[in-house]
Amino acid sequence: MKQQDSGSTNLNRRQLLLGGGALFGGLALGAGLTGCGGAAQAAANDIRFWHLLSGGDGIKMQSMIDRVNAEQAAFKVKPTVLAWGAPYYTKLAMASAGGRPPEVAIMHAARVPGYAPGGLLDAWDLNLLAEFGVRPEDFSPRIWEKSQFNGQVYSLALDSHPFVMLYNTEVAGKAGVLRTDGRLTDINSPAQFLEVSRELQRVTGKHGLSYGYLGDGAQMWRLFYTLYRQHGADFVLDPGKPAQVERDVAIDCLEFIKSLLDNTIATKSGDGGTAVAEFASQGSGILFTGVWELPTMKTAGIPLGAATIPTLFGTPAAFADSHSFVLPHQAAADETKRRGVYEFVASMLKGSLSWAEAGHIPAFQPVVRSSEYAALKPQADYAHAADIINYDPEAWFTGSGSDFQSYFAENVQNVFLGRDKATAGWDAFISRINTVLAMPNPV
Amino acid sequence: MSTVRIPAPTGEPAPAAPPAKTSPGKRSTARLARPRSRRDNIHGWAFSAPFLAFFLMFLVWPMISGAYMSLTGKSLTGANSGFIGLANYAEAFGDSDMWRSLGNTLYFTLISTVPLVVIALALAALVNMGLPAQWLWRLSFFSPFLLASTVVSLFFAWMYNPELGLFNDVLVKLGIPPVAWLNDPAVAMWAVVIATVWWTVGFNFLLYLAALQNIPQQHYEAASLDGAGGWRQFFSISLPQLGPTTVMIVILQILASLKVFDQIYQITAGGPGGATRSIVQYIFEAGFTGYRLGYSAAISYIFFGLILFIALVQVFITRKRSA
CATH class of the missing domain: 3.40.190.10 (Periplasmic binding protein-like II)
Known part of the structure; x- marks a missing residue:
């Protein structure tokens, strides 16, 4: 009995010590946390x-x-x-x-x-x-x-960092699409671009063009918006109103991109990494990409040229941020x-x-x-x-890495892949954008 | 709440309780019966205080403040933050993306829970059969569970790469056409499930293995004497004995699968076309990239309601089982 009692008082003392310790620890932790911000600002x-x-x-x-x-x-x-x-x-x-x-x-x-x-x-x-x-x-x-x-x-x-095209001068030379000054031949129409790409493909034996877009709304949007703006079309987003866009132009652009992704000119199943690797290993002659890939390609040691995306639809334009x-x-x-x-x-x-x-x-x-x-x-x-740069249409939800570009991917990727009609993909995208425009503006 | 019965470790069929001569047991009941003194109460509260403080600050208060927030138009920037009643809920119930994300979450839960339970059981049964180097199997099956979700996601994103990935490489070598793992809306969720199963099956496996090893050997010996074969023994002895463990694993798994976010966000980011976007990701997007905290809170509470419903169903089922 005695044993038990002393045991229980021992336990109590220990409990108290422990409890006190925990409390003190908690306080110290709290102080430490606030102190942290203070010190960083100090x-x-x-x-x-x-x-x-x-x-x-x-x-x-x-x-x-x-x-x-x-x-x-x-x-x-x-x-x-x-x-x-x-x-x-x-x-x-x-x-x-x-x-x-x-x-x-x-x-x-x-x-x-x-x-x-x-x-x-x-x-x-x-x-x-x-x-x-x-x-x-x-x-x-x-x-x-x-x-x-x-x-x-x-x-x-x-800076400005536009979406551009890098090309392999050696491949272009063999394909006969290089000018005497060492730059890629002038391309002024969609048909001509397809033709040049096919020439390049004959040289590489793989693809003419590398364009990584799968799962990457930003990449899809960059090329699309470049081509859309080359038509001289406007894209206006005004909260409270439906988007003001030129549907025919947009569908034209989507169809053109789809025609590039025919597994000959460019692979349908190209994501960013695939495209970079393919171009770096001379598996294609042209890479559609942001200028920021330039150092990677220089390191890869391929004979490199760079230019803006050719003006295929009349008005020079390049997507950029x-x-x-x-x-x-x-x-x-x-x-x-x-x-x-x-x-x-x-x-x-x-x-x-x-x-x-x-x-x-x-x-x-x-x-x-x-x-x-x-x-x-x-x-x-x-x-x-x-x-000639064009930033994203102005709205609180647009811009690089924004939800806007994700919405684009969600609705348009299947068009690129040939699973959806361009009209269906585009209409779904615009309907999504209109929903956002109709929401209460949070900014 | 006597929900989960853990199999008796010794395996002695219950009646042989230890002889009731021990006085400490008696004494302890006497102590419990004694009316609580004020001092005991103070000690009790003092010990609970640190936990209670955190519980109130980080669970109870956020729940109350979140519930209020869901009734306002609160945005990250502070614009239009007034009280708007149930407008957010009305908007959410009419939001097809919300329903789609919720549907995706339930779909993921369904198609991930089944393999995560069945495969775990199969692996545990295999290891328990007495394979050589049991520790190696145990380690191999469990070790993926120790990886961070980012690591797992990167592994699988690479392996699913349509052109350079391991999976398509193997398929092509076998003469099977490549699969657009992450870019086909019909396949992407399965791709996420495969990654999830590889990653987390080890935990359920370990629970099952422990439970299997706790089934008394005598049962199997008796069954062998009666002429029961391996399959018969598995279905008539192992499986029923694992009942409580299975209930526990299924409950834990459903709850874990419902809150899926990490691996989806990192592997597909909800794509293609929103086909793998989970409700948690939608809440994150509505609130943090879309700035609309109030709306995001409303969706959270709708999701909360759903989980509450599932939890109540589970309580009901387990209570029936144990009754």
Whole structure:
């Protein structure tokens, strides 16, 4: 009995100690968690910078940041890299909605209409920018126009990255479609493009064209919108109203893309990785892709040319987006840090020649006009794309990596695969878009 | 709630209870019967407090605040955030994508739960047959379960690649036409199920194996003496003895399958054409990429209602079983 009693008091004491310990631990944990955010903000000259550039782009970006950090001691940029697409944009929106986002971030310019009106972004101060040597006339007109929303500048483009075509000069030469100056022969019509692709296919024995699109709404949209805009057709999204589009043109474009995917000119079952691998192993003569694949292809060591997608339907046009610097909305902005951000962004723009090595076209015109850039091949061959770029139709749900591009994939992939009629796929896509346009606007 | 009966580890048919001479047992019941003192109560609450605090903060409060949110137009950016009554629910019930995602989730649950139970049982039975190097089999079947969903998804996305992937490579070599694993709406969900089964079957397998090894050997010996063969023994002894384990596995599996998100999001991202989009993904898209938190909360509560219904059905069934 005695034994039992003492046992029970022992147990009680132990329980108390344990309970107290747990409580204390909980408090310490709570304090630790809040302390964490505090400590991260405490470093007075740290500038937090979020971006979504990985792979070769990411390495390039890091070296540019390192250079800016080394050039001055006033601030230190600390980048955070998040996965491209929805994972990045959801986090950036959440952080901005919470009022304590990073001081500066990269966004696709076409995503800004989904952020700026909701108060998730702060506008750039042009006077302060001018102080650091960045003026509106340093940007080409289409890019500068895109940087504005409701009369204010919300994004500063680092680049434009159009959807282009890379070609294998050796294969093109054998196929007899190379001009004497070493560039691909001029192509002005859909029929001519099919013909050239078939010539290339005869040389490679596999395919003429590599185009990876399976499961990738962005890729499908990029090519489609390039061709759609080459018809000179408009695509207007106005919340509360049905989409204003030219159905015949759209269906024409879808039919043309479908005619490319005939398993001879290009494979029906090509995803991004397949297309890159096929082109890199000389299994095709042309690759439809974003400029960002350029370094991969240079590394692969194939004889390379680059150009904008040929103007098949009359009006030169190229789908593009821009990596742009934005100021996520701060509940309480720190003026010193803001100045640091302006200085950082100005340095990045001025140093964007090295960004061009990653394939992108610098937005900052003094860089584009430099002789160093002109010497950069094949980048300089598509630099004029900046004058014919077309961003996504403007709406809160469009832009790179947006739901809009997923809706496109959901309804159009089966058209590309030959399972659905172009009319059916297109109508389903537009009906989906109209549903979104009819929803209460959340921004 | 005496739902799951765990097979007696010793296998002694129940009546042979240990002789009731032990006094500690008696004493402990006496202690329990004693009226609780205030001090005991305080201790009790003190010990529960850390858990209770987290429970209230991270489960009860979010549920209440989410329920309220589902009645508002709350968006991520703060626009149009007023109270709108049941408008979100009305919109959700008329939203064909919501129904489709819900249908996809139920379809996935159905076609994943069956193989995850049957294959687990088959693997456990095979291993339990007394194969050599049992530990190796156990390890092989269970180890995929230890992988992160991202790793599994990457593996399978590569293997399903239409041109360069392992699966189509093998099919073509066997003279079978390649399959558009992730791009054919009729196949994509099965592709996800195959990946899921490979990944998670090990857990159910382990539960079954443990249960099988707990079936007393005497039963099998007696059956052999009576002339029962292997199959007869399996169906008349093993299977009935595994009943409670099966109920538990099915319940756990249905709940796990209903909340599927990771592997689908990472392998197909809900494609092709929304054919594999699960309801959890739709909730995520409505709320986070679509900004409409209120609407997203309303769909969550519709899904919650469905799970509640399934849980109640399960409680009803298991209660009937144990009655």
